[in-house]
Amino acid sequence: MKNSANQPNNAFHTSLGVLRSVVGQSVTSVYYKCSNDAPMDLGWNEGAMIHEVDQAVVISTASQTIVLEWRIIDGHEFLDIVGVPNEAATAGIADAHDVASLPPWQFLMTSEIAGFGIAMQPSGDGVESLWALRIDFVGQASVVVALGELRGGVPDYQPDNLLVIFDPDTASFYQVLDASESSWGRDLHL
Structure with missing residues (x-):
């Protein structure tokens, strides 16, 4: 693997500290950032087990x-994890939709984050990049955020959008063609 500072695997390793910092903490809010031309809710209010988010x-x-957002560096597309202190979060979510009260997020609010799972994908030059992150909550509930979009109600790999998958079976089924693991991924030991 290449070790350039601009490679996605290095971006992921930088994000490990961010993930470590939220283990054991309760979720207090969830927002989806969407472009102005995106539909207002993309079906989120229907209690769907998959939410599509474009930013x-x-x-x-x-x-x-x-x-959690799509990013591209040197032609490599990946799911990027960026951490910001809460006092700086207001600027980052100014154009976002509050989805904390929507099912199934409403059932996860105030739940403690127990850990994470990751799904990586290879590229042509041997660089692995994160394409899905599973967030595990105390009490066995999980949610997966993965690159992709819905086509006919079915997850499809389109790396410039995000899918929020609440159904473990769907997350276990959804897989990138070249990846050896589904979006459910493998446990990340922090």
């Missing part, structure tokens, strides 16, 4: 906010 998912705890 970013913003999840906050009492002390940390993590932003």
